[in-house]
Amino acid sequence: MGNINPAFIQSIEHRPKLDFVVGDGIPLIDLSPLINSSEGLSNPKAIEGLIRQVGDACEKWGFFQVIDHGVPLESRRKIEKVQREFFLNPLEEKLKVRRDLVNPLGYYDMEHTKNVRDWKEVFDFTIKEPTVIPASHEPGDYEVKHLTNQWPDHPSILREICQEYAGEMEKLAFKLLGLMSLSLGLPADRFNDFFKDQTSLIRLNHYPPCPSPDLALGVGRHKDGGALTILAQDDVGGLEVKRKSDGEWVRVWSNEKYMSVEHRVAVNSERERFSVPYFFNPGHYVIVKPIEELTTEQDPPKYKEYNWGKFFAHRRFTNLKRLDVKNVQVSDFRISE
Ligand SMILES: O=C(O)CCC(=O)C(=O)O
Numbered sequence: 433m434g435n436i437n438p439a440f441i442q443s444i445e446h447r448p449k450l451d452f453v454v455g456d457g458i459p460l461i462d463l464s465p466l467i468n469s470s471e472g473l474s475n476p477k478a479i480e481g482l483i484r485q486v487g488d489a490c491e492k493w494g495f496f497q498v499i500d501h502g503v504p505l506e507s508r509r510k511i512e513k514v515q516r517e518f519f520l521n522p523l524e525e526k527l528k529v530r531r532d533l534v535n536p537l538g539y540y541d542m543e544h545t546k547n548v549r550d551w552k553e554v555f556d557f558t559i560k561e562p563t564v565i566p567a568s569h570e571p572g573d574y575e576v577k578h579l580t581n582q583w584p585d586h587p588s589i590l591r592e593i594c595q596e597y598a599g600e601m602e603k604l605a606f607k608l609l610g611l612m613s614l615s616l617g618l619p620a621d622r623f624n625d626f627f628k629d630q631t632s633l634i635r636l637n638h639y640p641p642c643p644s645p646d647l648a649l650g651v652g653r654h655k656d657g658g659a660l661t662i663l664a665q666d667d668v669g670g671l672e673v674k675r676k677s678d679g680e681w682v683r684v685w686s687n688e689k690y691m692s693v694e695h696r697v698a699v700n701s702e703r704e705r706f707s708v709p710y711f712f713n714p715g716h717y718v719i720v721k722p723i724e725e726l727t728t729e730q731d732p733p734k735y736k737e738y739n740w741g742k743f744f745a746h747r748r749f750t751n752l753k754r755l756d757v758k759n760v761q762v763s764d765f766r767i768s769e
């Protein structure tokens with residue numbers, strides 16, 4: 433066993449099992465009925481089966497794999513290539529685009545999840561330039577700030593390839609959002625307005641080989657706080673999802689019908705791993721609360737409303753280092769029974 437910095441060591445109950453089980457029955461959804469249809473989401477009758485599959489997967493898992501999703505393989509290949517090239521840069525080159533308290537976008541290798549350091553390095557960029565978010569998470573502060581991406585000099589093509597990939601992901605995200613909305617019995621575009629000034633973010637992840645994969649995690653257990661996350665990964669493996677959990681953001685909109693799944697990333701001592709999550713997030717001014725159509729007198733709202741931007745700003749600025757307090761969670765807004 434190698435010696436690793438204690439900052440990476442998970443408490444015993446959160447350490448990964450090295451004799452992990454390969455997920456059985458994870459929903460696999462073929463999007464071709466939607467991709468190949470000329471009517472798209474406008475004729476729900478024609479894609480009824482698909483809508484049901486999405487609804488079932490959201491309800492039972494909060495997680496599913498999609499195939500025939502319409503994102504060109506070429507886009508995926510290109511981003512994978514530049515992602516590797518970027519992380520091969522010497523550290524001083526990567527630090528030129530380092531994320532800090534002023535700009536939370538760019539390169540970072542000290543992220544903490546639940547106050548334990550993750551065995552990874554990341555590069556973050558937003559898909560809208562600039563992206564507007566609150567200047568602070570303080571409730572009374574109405575000032576906003578404009579985030580701008582920091583692009584590295586090497587590889588110089590990174591920016592163009594990332595922007596092209598972002599465009600493809602955005603199209604897919606709206607399709608999935610539409611399917612989710614239809615599966616809740618709502619119009620396909622019910623949630624679209626919330627994303628007009630989206631604060632969506634793409635992350636390039638690199639998990640180097642780890643000498644102690646039994647003690648550390650690539651990403652500690654967490655739930656993504658946005659509307660949905662679309663993840664592309666290589667063939668190394670390591671993502672683990674908890675089958676049913678107490679969920680996050682979509683759950684709030686759907687008043688707990690759909691739940692965000694708890695997940696984490698295990699690392700291994702032999703192979704490095706690369707992944708690219710796209711976090712589909714609404715505009716900073718969006719007030720998140722259970723959608724009226726999904727609440728009734730018998731099934732009243734289970735969450736207090738909250739401002740997405742404040743939540744986002746809080747999360748972005750509290751995972752830079754180890755803190756003595758826990759960072760904000762959607763469950764903090766749950767109305768107790
Ligand atoms: O790399 C992965 O498989 C997932 C990463 C993740 O969960 C995250 O960045 O939120």
Ligand SMILES: [Fe+2]
Nearest residue numbers: 654655656695
């Ligand atoms: Fe995640």
